[in-house]
Amino acid sequence: MPDRRFDVLAIGNAIVDVIADADDGFLEREGMHKGGMRLIDEAEATRLYDAMGPAREASGGSAANTVAGLASLGLATSFIGQLADDQLGGIFAHDIRSLGVDFGTAQRDDVGATARCLILVTADAQRTMNTFLGAAQMLGANAVDPADVAAASILYLEGYLWDPADPRAAMYKAMDVARDAGTKVAFTLSDSFVVDRHRADLNRLLDEGRIDILFANQAEAESLAQTDDVEAAVTALGGKVETLVVTRSEHGALAVRGGERADVPAEPIARLVDTTGAGDLFAAGFLAGEARGLGLERSLRLGAICAAEVIQHYGARPETRLRALAGDLLD
Amino acid sequence: MPDRRFDVLAIGNAIVDVIADADDGFLEREGMHKGGMRLIDEAEATRLYDAMGPAREASGGSAANTVAGLASLGLATSFIGQLADDQLGGIFAHDIRSLGVDFGTAQRDDVGATARCLILVTADAQRTMNTFLGAAQMLGANAVDPADVAAASILYLEGYLWDPADPRAAMYKAMDVARDAGTKVAFTLSDSFVVDRHRADLNRLLDEGRIDILFANQAEAESLAQTDDVEAAVTALGGKVETLVVTRSEHGALAVRGGERADVPAEPIARLVDTTGAGDLFAAGFLAGEARGLGLERSLRLGAICAAEVIQHYGARPETRLRALAGDLLD
Numbered sequence: 001m002p003d004r005r006f007d008v009l010a011i012g013n014a015i016v017d018v019i020a021d022a023d024d025g026f027l028e029r030e031g032m033h034k035g036g037m038r039l040i041d042e043a044e045a046t047r048l049y050d051a052m053g054p055a056r057e058a059s060g061g062s063a064a065n066t067v068a069g070l071a072s073l074g075l076a077t078s079f080i081g082q083l084a085d086d087q088l089g090g091i092f093a094h095d096i097r098s099l100g101v102d103f104g105t106a107q108r109d110d111v112g113a114t115a116r117c118l119i120l121v122t123a124d125a126q127r128t129m130n131t132f133l134g135a136a137q138m139l140g141a142n143a144v145d146p147a148d149v150a151a152a153s154i155l156y157l158e159g160y161l162w163d164p165a166d167p168r169a170a171m172y173k174a175m176d177v178a179r180d181a182g183t184k185v186a187f188t189l190s191d192s193f194v195v196d197r198h199r200a201d202l203n204r205l206l207d208e209g210r211i212d213i214l215f216a217n218q219a220e221a222e223s224l225a226q227t228d229d230v231e232a233a234v235t236a237l238g239g240k241v242e243t244l245v246v247t248r249s250e251h252g253a254l255a256v257r258g259g260e261r262a263d264v265p266a267e268p269i270a271r272l273v274d275t276t277g278a279g280d281l282f283a284a285g286f287l288a289g290e291a292r293g294l295g296l297e298r299s300l301r302l303g304a305i306c307a308a309e310v311i312q313h314y315g316a317r318p319e320t321r322l323r324a325l326a327g328d329l330l331d
Numbered sequence: 332m333p334d335r336r337f338d339v340l341a342i343g344n345a346i347v348d349v350i351a352d353a354d355d356g357f358l359e360r361e362g363m364h365k366g367g368m369r370l371i372d373e374a375e376a377t378r379l380y381d382a383m384g385p386a387r388e389a390s391g392g393s394a395a396n397t398v399a400g401l402a403s404l405g406l407a408t409s410f411i412g413q414l415a416d417d418q419l420g421g422i423f424a425h426d427i428r429s430l431g432v433d434f435g436t437a438q439r440d441d442v443g444a445t446a447r448c449l450i451l452v453t454a455d456a457q458r459t460m461n462t463f464l465g466a467a468q469m470l471g472a473n474a475v476d477p478a479d480v481a482a483a484s485i486l487y488l489e490g491y492l493w494d495p496a497d498p499r500a501a502m503y504k505a506m507d508v509a510r511d512a513g514t515k516v517a518f519t520l521s522d523s524f525v526v527d528r529h530r531a532d533l534n535r536l537l538d539e540g541r542i543d544i545l546f547a548n549q550a551e552a553e554s555l556a557q558t559d560d561v562e563a564a565v566t567a568l569g570g571k572v573e574t575l576v577v578t579r580s581e582h583g584a585l586a587v588r589g590g591e592r593a594d595v596p597a598e599p600i601a602r603l604v605d606t607t608g609a610g611d612l613f614a615a616g617f618l619a620g621e622a623r624g625l626g627l628e629r630s631l632r633l634g635a636i637c638a639a640e641v642i643q644h645y646g647a648r649p650e651t652r653l654r655a656l657a658g659d660l661l662d
Contacts, residue, residue, distance in 0.1 A: 021650075054426040056646065057388040068385070087418040095385040299654070315387060319352075 007075040007153035009152035009183075011144070011171055012063025012137040013160055014090045014105070015115040017276070020055040023117030023118035027128055027187040034122065036250040037129040037191050039163075045132035046055035048118055057088075058315040059095035060117055061136070062190060065277045067314045069284025069306050072100040072322040073330065075291060078148055080170075082111060089114040089135070095317070100120065105143050111135035119276055121314065127276040139163035141173045149174050153291050154213070159190030162198055175210050184290075186213035188283060189220040193300035196322055199224060199233070206240040213243040213281050213290065216254070221246050243290075246301070247282050249275075253303060255296040262296035267308035277316025281306040284322070292330065300330055337433065338406040338471050340483035340514075340624040342413040342502055343394025343492055343543045344467040345412030345596035346446040348421045348464035348607070350645055351386040355588040358459055365453065368522050369509040370494075377493070380448055390426035391448055391648040393521060394468070394489035396608045396647045400615025400637050402430040403653040404661065406622060409479055411473070411501075413442060413470040416660035419443040420449035420466070425646070434475050445452035450607055452645065458607040468495035481506050481577035485544070487614070490521030490596075493529055506541050515621075519614060520551040530555060537571040544621065546614050552577050566570070574621075576631070578613050582607075584634060593627035598639035608647025612637040615653075623661065634658055 030048070040048065047056075059068075067077045079096055084090035085107040090115065096103045115136035120128045137159070149155055155178045161167040178185050181231055187205070189195055193238065195202065202224060205211050217229050221244075225233035230246070238244045238256040247253045252265040285306035289299025305325050306318070315320050323330065358365055360526050361379070373381065380386075388596065395557070398408045410427055411655050414420035416438040427434045442464075446467035451459045470492070480486055486509045492498040520526055521606065526533065533555060536542050552575075556564035563579070569587040570574045578584045583596040616637035620630025636656050637649070642649050654661065 049425060053429050054390065054648065055429075056424065059385065091386075091388065094380060094383075098384050099385075138361075260342075317385060 004130065004151060004153045004154040005076060006078045006148070007236065008067065008070050008154045008156050008287055009078040009080070009148055010063040010067045010156040010158070010285065011080045011161065011167070011174060012158035013061045013133065013138060014083045014092050015114055015117050016092055017058050017117045017316060018055045019058065019119045019121060019274070019276070020052045022053065024112035024122060027120065027122065031127050032120070032130070033047060034128050035126050035129060037193070040130050042132055045116060045118060045130070048130055049160050052118065052120070056314065057091065059092045060316045062160055062188065062280050063156055065280035066094065066156060066284045066287070067101050068099055068317045069281045069290055069322060071101050072318045072324045073284065073288045073306070073326060075288055078132060078152065080105050080139070082133040082135050082144055083107045084111050084114040085109040086114050088116065095284060096168065097306060100128070107134065108138070121274045121276070125126065125131040125272040125275050125311065126275060128155060133164070137167060139167040139170050141166070141170040144170050144174050146177045149177040149183060152183050154184045154287060156186045156287060157188070159188050159194045162194055164235055167207050170315065179210070182322040184212045185217065186287060187211045188215035188279070189224065192219050192223050195220050195223040206237070211241055213245065214241045215245045215247070217247045217249070217279060242311035245286055246278055249278070253282065253300050255300055260296060260301055264297065264300040264304055267304045268313055269308050271312060273312055274314045275311050278307045280316060281310040281318065288330065295328070298329055300324055335482060335484045336407060337409045337479070337483040339401050339485045340397045340409040340411070340486050340616055341394040341487040341489070341628070342385065342411045342492065342498070342505060343489035344392045344421050344446055344464065345414045346392035346448050346467060347423055348389050348391035348450050348647060349380065349386045350389065350450045350452060350605070350607070351383045352576055353384065353453060354417060358451060358453065361385065363451070363459050363461070364588040365459050366457045371461050371463050373444065373465065375462055376447060376449060379461055380594060383449065383450055383451070384623070387645065387646065388422070389649045390423045393491055393519065393611050394487055394613035397487060397615045397618070398432050399430055400612045400653060401428065401619055401647045402432050403649045404615065404619045404637070404657060405654045407620055409483065411436050411470070411474055413466050413474065415442050415445040415466040417445050418441040419447065423510065431564045431647065437477045439466065439469070452605045452607070454643065456603040456606050458605060468498060468517045470498040470501050472497070472501040475505050477503050480508040480514060483514050484618040485517055485571060485620060487513045487517045488519070490519050490525045493525055493532070510541070515543040516541060517546065517618060518542045518608070519546035520555065523550050523554050526551050526554040537568070542572055543655060544576065545572045546576045546578070548580070548610060569577045576617055578610055580609070584613065584631050586626060586631055588627060591627060593631055595628065595631040598635045600639050600643055602643060603644055605645045606642050609638045611647060612641040612649065625660070629660055633657055
């Protein structure tokens with residue numbers, strides 16, 4: 001049995017979120033699809049930022065948010081993601097390290113600017129994301145230390161990073177190491193555009209047995225299975241992966257493993273403020289349960305509790321110690 | 332009658348706040364005085380930041396927060412403050428311009444780094460501030476355009492900036508222009524340490540009639556008047572300035588002008604989160620009332636309403652449109 005220093009090691013985009021309120025008219029004038037994510041280049045990021053209202057900045061990034069949630073739950077974590085050697089990079093590195101996360105990827109001065117996600121939050125708490133990937137997409141395979149991957153119980157991969165070529169190579173390398181080391185591989189589809197662009201590739205990963213735990217929201221699951229029926233998607237994908245987790249926003253979440261299935265409702269909340277990070281924190285709770293061997297239902301409940309915390313305030317990282325919210329679920 | 336394009340033109344520190352939760356033990360270990368502000372150098376800012384928990388970033392600066400409040404109340408404002416040509420400088424410039432504030436001070440690459448205030452918020456909502464002034468204290472007199480000062484009804488000066496020599500010269504220049512142009516001069520004492528270091532200078536400003544409106548909290552007023560009795564301080568300072576405003580946290584605020592005096596209680600609030608910006612936003616409300624000629628009591632009530640908004644969330648800038656909260660007070 002190898003030494004597992006980390007419950008979860010994640011590879012993802014290292015991004016600073018820039019969060020501003022906006023009204024529906026602004027989204028319309030900008031031609032944005034509410035609730036969606038689109039990639040933008042640096043010139044568009046500058047133009048859009050100039051058009052936005054006053055903002056607050058906070059570390060983000062999908063898998064990084066998940067790792068922050070896992071750390072808040074008391075799990076041992078490591079993160080790999082590329083930053084530039086600039087002030088926003090310093091903010092991201094500080095924030096993740098101050099959570100106790102092992103983060104060793106060096107900031108580089110040859111990768112442009114640190115990634116930014118311009119997030120517009122409307123009065124209905126929906127977030128619409130515009131991501132300039134910058135340095136994050138320059139993550140190379142040499143940033144992956146095989147010893148670290150082999151030292152993790154679970155390797156968690158962010159689908160957003162499947163799009164650019166260099167990070168994809170880094171993730172292939174990590175998956176190979178994980179298979180040899182007996183490290184479970186978890187993968188989140190991240191966004192329907194990722195599924196659209198890489199459906200064949202993603203199905204091949206599943207068919208080859210490279211993914212042990214697949215996270216998808218309803219739209220992503222339906223898109224990957226090419227059906228408009230969520231139950232049909234669950235049946236199709238559930239047959240291709242050891243563990244499938246499907247999140248359904250306010251309709252709760254479900255997981256299937258072999259012949260077993262569990263469904264949980266969404267946690268009740270006092271006030272919905274900003275849905276940014278809901279899926280990321282759901283994954284944190286579920287992975288914590290998996291790492292502790294709690295079984296599908298308790299892992300799903302942990303996911304729902306973590307997601308409920310993050311949607312009740314601005315920003316995609318927990319502001320409450322999740323270990324306390326988890327209560328005896330994690331004892 | 333000159334053309335008054337601006338209700339208020341302010342000169343202040345251009346600072347980005349870095350806000351993190353902390354417990355009392357952290358403040359004790361760091362030897363910090365809870366609720367206070369201290370100046371730190373860049374090396375100490377780096378060391379303290381490394382020791383802090385995850386943070387969120389948002390534009391701050393005392394007079395800049397006041398200007399943000401005035402803009403949110405619908406008043407026409409201008410701001411002068413020095414930024415470096417770095418990412419945090421870009422954040423500050425974006426945030427203040429996106430509020431509709433006229434801000435023309437060029438970011439410079441020869442002034443070090445943009446100022447940062449490391450703010451530790453404890454569970455009792457008290458903020459303890461550690462300020463690295465950086466570029467902000469490099470503000471020069473040539474950044475003050477006399478035509479802009481003459482075009483303002485009120486010139487608002489931040490006492491924090493009285494400490495470094497170059498900005499003090501800039502403020503002297505602005506006061507001279509204001510006197511010739513009939514622009515009222517408002518001054519906030521900012522902090523007891525400013526009063527301690529510059530008591531003779533500040534008393535001379537008052538004796539020479541250079542200040543028309545003086546803002547102080549209770550501790551600052553008592554320190555300037557060298558008494559431990561707030562009523563004695565009000566009597567002493569009220570005789571030396573046309574309008575005196577004294578804020579007293581949860582005990583409300585008072586103002587005196589000639590033989591007139593008004594007292595208002597603090598506004599009731601639902602939950603106290605972070606007191607950062609309370610005095611700055613109080614000044615915004617009061618100055619808005621002054622600019623509209625509403626009289627002492629209504630101006631104080633506007634101040635109390637604006638302060639109540641900002642202490643119910645993290646960060647020192649309003650998150651609600653203050654014009655709506657002000658209701659018929661500003662009609």
